[in-house]
Amino acid sequence: MKALVLAGGSGTRLRPITYTRAKQLVPVANKPVLFYGLESIASTGIRDVGIVVGDTQAEIEAAVGDGSAFGLQVTYLRQEAPLGLAHAVLIARDYLGDDDFVMYLGDNFIVGGIDALVERFRAERPSAQIMLTRVTDPRQFGVAELDADGRVIGLEEKPREPKSDLAMVGVYLFTPAVHDAVAELKPSPRGELEITDAIQWLIDAGRGVQSTLITGYWKDTGNVTDMLEVNRLVLESLEPRVDGDVRDSELVGRVVVEPGAVVSGSRIVGPAVIGSGTVVADSYIGPFTSIAVDCRVNNSEIEYSIVLARSSIDGVRRVEASLIGHDVEVTPAPNTPRAHRLVLGDHSKVQISQ
The missing domain is CATH 2.160.10.10 (Hexapeptide repeat proteins)
Structure with missing residues (x-):
């Protein structure tokens, strides 16, 4: 079994920090978010990890190296543009071969790791296994619809009118069956190959898709508020x-x-x-x-x-x-009455007391 870690993307919600730094390397308790994910993967016994990288490839490689510091063997896979999670699977096809794999979004943070999830997948081996958690605003996520028996019957990416409050967490497990699904995909209205569409293809084809509802802590550290919250959580221990x-x-x-x-x-x-x-x-x-x-x-x-x-x-x-x-x-601003002197990067947000 291999792992595919997604560490591309431009991190627009963390600008201006991410103009000059990979979002996956912004630290939580003085350790990059990406490192927590790599440690979780190593804990499962997986050793072969493909890291999908984009414009920040050099910085990611400098931080992670060959993976030996984590007990891993890392291969870097270049994605020329962030064209969707399923596109990352597509470009990793040769690397993944016919192995089962876990796909882990490098800016996600999950307390307690993924050991139990991987153990269940190895034992039952559905075509796909997803993690779900309840969220207050599912419109920002991939959303799952379950039937009365708890089976996954539908998925939708960032829907305007969600059918549930169950959001997909950024960890997915697949058998090679997912490659058949990805090969059939067309770009969504967002111009991306959506992993939700690939999993929906598996459902429609009668392939086994299982879900696990997590009650522990999960965060997509894509904005400042979530970064500070994860930092708080880690520091508490x-x-x-x-x-x-x-x-x-x-x-x-x-x-x-x-x-x-x-x-x-x-x-x-x-x-x-x-x-x-x-x-x-x-x-x-x-x-x-x-x-x-x-x-x-x-x-x-x-x-x-x-x-x-x-x-x-x-x-x-x-x-x-x-x-x-x-x-x-x-530093303190000069005591100039009724004036503010600002030097701000693009997309900055400033709050000024009047």
């Missing part, structure tokens, strides 16, 4: 550890200070993690905050936020519910 230099400071609760970090004259209330090489001085770091490597936080307050590598926050009160990219400088 943090084990406190201080390997850096802490001086004249108070650490409360589950706090990790990585080697090479320096904390002085500050108060950190966990769960929170301070990356290696980061300096925190005369500041307050509040709960559910991840500060990456080589950052500087001076005379500032920040909580419920993610700060990426080499950024600085100096003299700012107060920052919260924020995602701050690499090499960013955050």
